[in-house]
Amino acid sequence: MTYIGAELIISPLGKTTEENCTAMIANRSGISLIADAGFDHKSLFLSKINDPDGQGKFTRLIIQAIETIKNEIDDAVLLSARTIFIISSTKGDPEQIKDPFNAAVSAVQQKFSLANRPIVISNACISGIVAINTAHHLIRARLYDHAVVIGCDVLSDFVVYGFQSLFAMGDAPCRPFDAARNGISIGEGCGAVVVSASEHIFRNPSxxxxxxxxxxxxxxxxxxxxxxxxxxxxxxxxxxxxxxxxxxxxxxxxxxxxxxxxxxxxxxxxxxxxxxxxxxxxxxxxxxxxxxxxxxxxxxxxxxxxxxxxxxxxxxxxxxxxxxxxxxxxxxxxxxxxxxxxxxxxxxxxxxxxxxxxx
Amino acid sequence: MDDLKEELKRQLIEQLNLEEITPADIDDNTLLFSDKGLGLDSIDALELIVLLEKYHGIQVTKPEEGKEVFRSVNSMAEYIRKRQN
Amino acid sequence: MNFITAYGHLQENSCAVNGETICRRDKNSGDPWFRQIYKEQEFVYPKFHKMDVLSQAGFLTSELIKRANPQFAGKYKDDEIAMLFANRSGSAETDQKFVHAYQNGTPSPSLFVYTLPNIVMGEIAILNKWYGESLFAVLPAFDAEFYINHCNLLLSAGSEAVLCSWHEIAGNQIDVFTFLIEKEGESRFELTTNTLSKIAFEGNFHKTEINANYYY
Missing domain, CATH: 3.40.47.10 (Thiolase/Chalcone synthase)
Structure with missing residues (x-):
């Protein structure tokens, strides 16, 4: 059996899974009208994390995620040579336009002294599911015992202007499957799960x-x-x-x-x-x-x-x-x-x- | 010869990277989005909205408007003249 | 055991299939390099001209591999051929063009749709009507072991063949190595780290300078 646990959500609704869960129970949305966000300075509905620190958000969110989930699993797992980190992202760090992934991956590896270099999976909007599936395959084949899977994308002019150019942005908070739906609300956030061959590494049941x-x-x-x-x-x-x-x-x-x-x-x-x-x-x-x-x-x-x-x-x-x-x-x-x-x-x-x- | 229509054909080829097509291959009535015509697709349609703004200063705010406008070079020329008057 | 049954290299100045150069860049040609190959090899797929460079490179190398291996595609069901691509800089090459477009005018929708590294696999899937598995990874450099591990995973989970590619294009540097993995093949092309690394760098005789700053 393959186990999954230690799930984490960082979004405008909160920094912890509990905060996000409380917000979902209250049917609260992270989407709000952001002034001057679009091409030609249009205001747009986005799900944006309030972040006074500015620079380096992509790497900071991933580090924040690892800091949080390391309290949810056995100490030895993070540093084990039998653990692989998989990062799921479409655009990586928008501040590194020429090489969007490698600096962030190196920073994360160094920060936590990870035994293996994290793999990045970039399959557009299915990246997150592909990353979890890849973790599952790697563990089933016994190439690794544990995988920490982290998905992260941050808002940027690039992505917002791009979806605007496709006329894909809704003019109200998005309304999936509804008759009045007319487009997406782009968001930013970071999610993580830990996949393992062992159920004993998790502090809470998996x-x-x-x-x-x-x-x-x-x-x-x-x-x-x-x-x-x-x-x-x-x-x-x-x-x-x-x-x-x-x-x-x-x-x-x-x-x-x-x-x-x-x-x-x-x-x-x-x-x-x-x-x-x-x-x-x-x-x-x-x-x-x-x-x-x-x-x-x-x-x-x-x-x-x-x-x-x-x-x-x-x-x-x-x-x-x-x-x-x-x-x-x-x-x-x-x-x-x-x-x-x-x-x-x-x-x-x-x-x-x-x-x-x-x- | 209608200058606007000839200009549009050149702009179409450039904006849409239609490498193997010359202006002479495009009739004023060629259906742009039919497989029997130029066989353009939904992304090309959005790129034509960019073309209208870039070369003709015309803003299209709803892609649905494009449907009739982008039928052919004729319909595009007609629309441009209407909007510019 | 799995085998490398065909492969192609595409670099700044040459294009080779199964180790044999089939095209050299003509510096005096008015056409961009990939279009030179397209014309010389007499491909007919007008959509090629709309693709970004990553997709063009994927089109060229996968089609050349198919030509070198004509019975290949017919052997499998439409969902049995997987794709496993990787590179260092994702779609950075096209991303920069998109930024240039919106900083100097309007965001271009036809550029934006190519600003994801997995699009090349989508283009190949569309062309061949392949409905199989696909995975795009970003790695610091070509890593034979990565391909071997993930091919084994795919081939033990229902796929019968894997079209792989190291698919890196950054500015003037082109380093594309596309190869086909099947369950049967010639013994000298058994899929091992050694064989795959050797073949991968076969085309790199003129690339010492690039390799020097490649691994840091």
Whole structure:
């Protein structure tokens, strides 16, 4: 069995998992109107961490994450030669435009005297799920015993102007799967989980991580497949690999970016998978779309749902806005989810999925 | 010959990196987004919005507006003339 | 055991398939280097001209490998070929062009969509209709062991072949090494750290200067 635990979320909603969880229970959003954020000085809805220190945010967030989770696991794990660090990010440090990842990785390795150089995984918006899946594969193959998986992306003019140029930014806080949705709210944040072959390294009880997969749409580099082909294939593969059927899933933590086409694509894929009735949410209404951090933040939040026996409301959703109906959680619900499917889809036609389960 | 339309064809080729196409290959009525025409895609459509602003000082704020405008060189020229008057 | 069944090198001035140079850069040509190869090799894929340099390099090397290995693609189902790419600087090359565009005018949507390193794998997936696994990693330098470990993981988890690439382009420095891993092949190309490192640097006879500042 492979274990997952020590989940952490750093976002505008808080610096700890507890603070973030409290905010989600209260259905509070980290998204706010930021003046002068856009190209041509437009004000935009973003999920921005209030940060008086300015420079070096990317590296600082990763270091802050490691400082926090090291209290959640055995002391020896961090420095062990059997531990690999995996960093999931789409853009790395926006202040290092010519070499966005290496300085940050070196700084993190040196700061904590890590035995192995961290690997960076950069697969657009599915990076976080791919990073957790990679951790799982590496541990199952016994190449390592433990993996600390950290997802981080920070806001920059680059990313904001880019999504503006695609007309992909919503003109209100994002409303995943809702009829009135009209685009994403970009966010920044850092998420972390620890994956291990041993359940004894965790200070708090861990959950089970089941093998995940990816699949490409083979359709378009920036537009979702109209048939949801890649997402359909990835989820199907993940379910088959683990011998799990749709009726064993208690919940789906979907990608749900709140663009018209992405959410429509997901509804088609889940319909094809016979999963339309499974309770589902998108957490983008709380955190915005945190790109390379999203898959990890949302996996961490899903773990909190299992631990706290609650399904978080899909913030921003009011009225069905996809051609295929989904069972979207329209208010916090007391429940005992045991098995949760987490999915993501992104640029480059990538789709990824994984399953977490209570023990 | 309509200068604006010839200019548009050159701008289309440059802005969209249509390396293997010359202005002579584009008819005033060629459907830009049809596979039987130039076969442009959704990203090209957004790039045409950039083109309108860059060369003609015209701002399009909703990509949906582009649908009719970007049908052909003819429709683009018509739109530019309308907006400039 | 797994095998390297075909490979290609693309560098500043030459392009080679299975160790044999097939194209040399003509400094007097009016075309950029990658377009020279595209024309010389008589490719027909107009979308090539819209791609950024990372995707162009991926298109060229993967298509040349397929030509050298014509029976390859037909052997597998559409989701059995995985892709495993890595480089040092992500999409920094295209990122800088996008910054230049918005600092000097308007953010360009067609540039922005290429400002992610995994897009090259998306382009190859679209061209070949491959629905398989894909992974893009950022590493400080080419690392044979990384590819071997992750190929083994992919090949033991349902993939039957892996298209790999070290895919680094930074300014004028081009260091692209694309290679195909399959479960059957010639014994002299068994996938080992030694063999893979040897083949990877085969093309580097003219690159001592670059290598000198590459590993720091």
């Amino acid at each position: 959950l089970q991580l089941l093998a995940g997969t990816t699949a490409n749409d083979a359709n378009h580099i920036s537009g979702p497949s109209r048939t949801g082909e890649g997402l359909f294939r990835s989820v199907k593969k993940t379910m088959e690999k683990n011998g799990i059927t749709a009726d064993e899933l208690d919940f789906i933590s979907a990608h749900g970016t709140a663009t018209v086409f992405n959410d429509e694509m997901e509804s088609i894929a889940f319909d094809r998978l016979g999963m339309s009735n499974i309770p589902l949410n998108s957490l983008k209404g709380y955190f915005g779309h945190t790109l390379g951090a999203a898959g990890i933040i949302e996996t961490a939040a899903s773990m909190q749902m299992i631990r706290n026996g609650i399904l978080f409301k899909s913030l921003g959703f009011q009225e069905q806005g996809t051609s295929k109906a989904l069972n979207i959680v329209s208010g916090n619900t007391v429940a005992n989810p045991e098995t949760i499917l987490k999915t993501a889809s992104g640029f480059g036609g990538g789709n990824a999925s994984l399953i977490i389960r209570s023990i």
